[in-house]
Amino acid sequence: MSKPVNVGDACTGCGVCVSACPFGAITIVGDKAQIGDACRVCGACEPVCPVKAITMKKVEGPQSFSDWRGVLVYAEQREGKVHPVAYELLGRGRELAETLGEPVYAIVIGSGLAKAAEELVKRGADKVLTYDHSSLATYRDDPYSQILTEAVKELKPSIFLIGATSIGRALGPRVAAKLRTGLTADCTSLDIDPEIKVLLQTRPAYGGNIMATIYTQNSRPQMATVRYKVMTEAKIDPAHKGEIVKKSVDPSKLQDRVKILAFEAAKEQVSIVDADIVVSGGKGLGEPKGFDLIQRLATALGGAVGASRPTVDEGWIEYRHQVGLSGRTVRPKLYLACGISGAVQHQAGMKTSDVIIAINKDREAPICRISTLAAVGDLYEVVPRLIEKIKEQKGSGVP
Amino acid sequence: MSVGLNIVICIKQVPETTEVEFDKETGRLKREGVAAVINPFDEYAIETGLRLREKHGGRVKVISMGPPAAEQALRDAIAMGCDEGILVSDRVFGGADTWATSLTLAKSIQLSGAHDIIICGLKTTDGDTGQTGPEMAEHLGEPCISYVSQIIDVKDRKITLKRSLDDGVETLEAPLPLIITVSKDVGQPRLATLRGRLAAKKAVINTITNKEMGMNPKELGLDGSYTRVTKIFTPEPHAGGEVIEGTPDQLADAIYAKLKETKII
Numbered sequence: 001m002s003k004p005v006n007v008g009d010a011c012t013g014c015g016v017c018v019s020a021c022p023f024g025a026i027t028i029v030g031d032k033a034q035i036g037d038a039c040r041v042c043g044a045c046e047p048v049c050p051v052k053a054i055t056m057k058k059v060e061g062p063q064s065f066s067d068w069r070g071v072l073v074y075a076e077q078r079e080g081k082v083h084p085v086a087y088e089l090l091g092r093g094r095e096l097a098e099t100l101g102e103p104v105y106a107i108v109i110g111s112g113l114a115k116a117a118e119e120l121v122k123r124g125a126d127k128v129l130t131y132d133h134s135s136l137a138t139y140r141d142d143p144y145s146q147i148l149t150e151a152v153k154e155l156k157p158s159i160f161l162i163g164a165t166s167i168g169r170a171l172g173p174r175v176a177a178k179l180r181t182g183l184t185a186d187c188t189s190l191d192i193d194p195e196i197k198v199l200l201q202t203r204p205a206y207g208g209n210i211m212a213t214i215y216t217q218n219s220r221p222q223m224a225t226v227r228y229k230v231m232t233e234a235k236i237d238p239a240h241k242g243e244i245v246k247k248s249v250d251p252s253k254l255q256d257r258v259k260i261l262a263f264e265a266a267k268e269q270v271s272i273v274d275a276d277i278v279v280s281g282g283k284g285l286g287e288p289k290g291f292d293l294i295q296r297l298a299t300a301l302g303g304a305v306g307a308s309r310p311t312v313d314e315g316w317i318e319y320r321h322q323v324g325l326s327g328r329t330v331r332p333k334l335y336l337a338c339g340i341s342g343a344v345q346h347q348a349g350m351k352t353s354d355v356i357i358a359i360n361k362d363r364e365a366p367i368c369r370i371s372t373l374a375a376v377g378d379l380y381e382v383v384p385r386l387i388e389k390i391k392e393q394k395g396s397g398v399p
Numbered sequence: 400m401s402v403g404l405n406i407v408i409c410i411k412q413v414p415e416t417t418e419v420e421f422d423k424e425t426g427r428l429k430r431e432g433v434a435a436v437i438n439p440f441d442e443y444a445i446e447t448g449l450r451l452r453e454k455h456g457g458r459v460k461v462i463s464m465g466p467p468a469a470e471q472a473l474r475d476a477i478a479m480g481c482d483e484g485i486l487v488s489d490r491v492f493g494g495a496d497t498w499a500t501s502l503t504l505a506k507s508i509q510l511s512g513a514h515d516i517i518i519c520g521l522k523t524t525d526g527d528t529g530q531t532g533p534e535m536a537e538h539l540g541e542p543c544i545s546y547v548s549q550i551i552d553v554k555d556r557k558i559t560l561k562r563s564l565d566d567g568v569e570t571l572e573a574p575l576p577l578i579i580t581v582s583k584d585v586g587q588p589r590l591a592t593l594r595g596r597l598a599a600k601k602a603v604i605n606t607i608t609n610k611e612m613g614m615n616p617k618e619l620g621l622d623g624s625y626t627r628v629t630k631i632f633t634p635e636p637h638a639g640g641e642v643i644e645g646t647p648d649q650l651a652d653a654i655y656a657k658l659k660e661t662k663i664i
């Protein structure tokens with residue numbers, strides 16, 4: 001059995017690949033490079049080898065997938081309302097489809113979907129498939145994944161995108177496995193390879209320390225779940241025309257093994273994810289009470305309160321305020337970071353904000369390098385003055 | 400009193416991520432002195448399994464696919480209280496994506512006896528997909544419930560549990576056997592006990608290779624994967640702007656001016 005990465009006889013043991021390997025998987029044994037268990041088949045070693053001794057097992061193909069065409073977007077909905085991540089997917093999906101010269105489709109499953117379907121057309125879908133039935137009113141893994149699988153087999157899109165919400169991340173792998181195709185989780189960017197026209201799916205790995213670009217070989221559709229708030233929403237275009245196809249639903253043919261006994265909606269919905277302005281506090285607050293000041297600034301600006309992970313871990317504020325890799329991703333017009341160093345894991349959740357302002361004592365903090373404006377100073381001195389100014393302005397009636 | 404539950408827990412050995420750093424100069428992950436540990440999210444899976452055994456009786460088996468060194472993760476799980484560890488290891492499994500991993504794990508679970516419930520972590524800290532559990536469910540033809548936050552009860556071959564979604568918490572009922580993935584809400588994982596450590600030392604870890612599974616190697620590892628990594632790179636930093644110093648008043652003024660300039664206020 002040949003290994004995924006092969007070292008040929010030409011190897012001189014020069015060691016160039018050893019330093020190119022991000023995973024430290026290559027060692028020189030005798031005078032030959034040896035690929036160890038830590039190898040992730042990332043391909044970094046292949047191009048650096050001066051004598052071309054390293055070969056990666058090549059993609060078989062290029063197989064023809066010419067009967068798979070179009071970009072399909074799954075439009076998640078609750079009570080007939082489409083989750084905004086679907087509009088973001090339509091936005092990016094349209095651009096990808098134009099590059100390929102192919103159509104954009106949307107699919108929506110639920111009950112009472114007429115409005116949703118119309119909106120999806122206005123947001124750029126050329127064709128919307130609706131599976132509208134009272135028995136499908138709430139999300140359930142079994143019937144939803146079955147419907148999607150059958151729909152994809154019939155429609156044959158070349159690309160299938162799902163929002164990486166908690167539902168999307170549960171549903172995606174079920175459908176991908178049924179379809180026997182690949183799935184890339186939690187993508188933050190999508191592109192088309194200019195030469196071979198495949199979908200390049202880029203996502204963070206290793207806690208956001210590295211990014212990996214992945215593609216789907218030997219199977220279709222090319223499936224990805226895509227993070228919310230990283231792509232730009234498709235604008236409403238009332239003039240855009242599209243076909244709405246009502247598909248028939250026969251509940252008796254749908255598998256449904258899991259019963260919902262109850263649903264308890266989350267208490268408050270002033271979610272940081274939807275806010276236009278997020279004011280965040282970090283370890284630099286020094287104590288839990290510091291969040292009172294952050295809250296006052298957020299209130300003055302009409303925004304929501306965010307937090308870095310250590311403040312959540314220490315119980316200064318609840319988890320739902322956490323921004324970052326293991327918290328929420330936000331993309332507000334303004335992200336104001338107070339006493340946050342801006343570790344990569346924190347950046348992963350906020351760096352696509354339109355304007356980033358930081359208040360930090362340390363001008364070397366990573367947050368200062370990524371901010372539109374970084375004020376080097378003590379937040380306890382700067383924030384109260386800033387609040388005063390904002391209030392003064394409001395009080396004076398000047399717009 | 401029934402005979403108890405056959406519980407299988409899937410764990411992965413990962414580098415301790417809090418310490419994994421990317422060296423921008425050399426483009427390598429700094430691995431010196433970085434320990435390999437049980438994927439932190441999988442410790443919650445183990446805790447869930449042990450609590451189920453405490454309440455309903457039965458056996459807790461841990462299974463891990465990885466290089467021979469992953470045996471240590473299995474011993475660590477036994478030290479926490481699991482009964483048995485199985486290592487799924489073969490060179491042909493290398494380079495597997497979630498499809499090939501879940502297929503290999505599903506086959507090995509089938510090989511290693513009957514199960515009532517398979518528990519996975521929410522996701523791994525290296526691969527970070529959360530897909531392995533749900534994909535395994537398809538290979539086994541069993542239901543799958545992700546993001547379980549609390550197990551309420553197991554009775555008459557049915558499990559009731561809660562799972563948290565973005566907008567609320569569902570209470571669900573499902574038949575056994577099934578697969579669940581658990582979140583941190585299930586409860587703090589316990590530490591290893593002295594007795595557990597002794598058991599871990601003595602435990603015989605059985606290894607499943609492709610000889611036992613008898614699969615076509617083309618379906619396994621990199622060959623059996625539908626996705627392929629083409630490039631890895633360091634994330635681009637967000638383009639920065641100005642860094643300013645001054646008195647608190649000057650700083651507040653500058654921020655205020657920026658808010659005006661960008662039409663935020």
Ligand SMILES: Cc1cc2nc3c(=O)[nH]c(=O)nc-3n(C[C@H](O)[C@H](O)[C@H](O)COP(=O)(O)OP(=O)(O)OC[C@H]3O[C@@H](n4cnc5c(N)ncnc54)[C@H](O)[C@@H]3O)c2cc1C
Pocket residue numbers: 207281282283284285307308309310311322323324325326327328338339340341342343344345346349359360361362365377378379380416417418524
């Ligand atoms: C797998 C993984 C996932 C993670 N996920 C997340 C995540 O989702 N979100 C997240 O935030 N982190 C996450 N982290 C943690 C992350 O690596 C950092 O540890 C964390 O973001 C640091 O938080 P901080 O900036 O609040 O604290 P620190 O790094 O301690 O920074 C505090 C900052 O405050 C400044 N400061 C102190 N006093 C003042 C003052 N009076 N006025 C002004 N400035 C002051 C300091 O100069 C410093 O820059 C994750 C880590 C890992 C390994």
Ligand SMILES: Nc1ncnc2c1ncn2[C@@H]1O[C@H](COP(=O)(O)O)[C@@H](O)[C@H]1O
Pocket residue numbers: 409410411438440441444462463464465497500504518519520521522523526527528529530531532
């Ligand atoms: N190699 C593996 N061996 C055993 N279990 C695994 C392996 N990879 C993933 N898992 C399980 O699947 C879960 C999700 O992993 P992932 O899809 O990589 O995020 C993990 O928390 C584990 O429970």
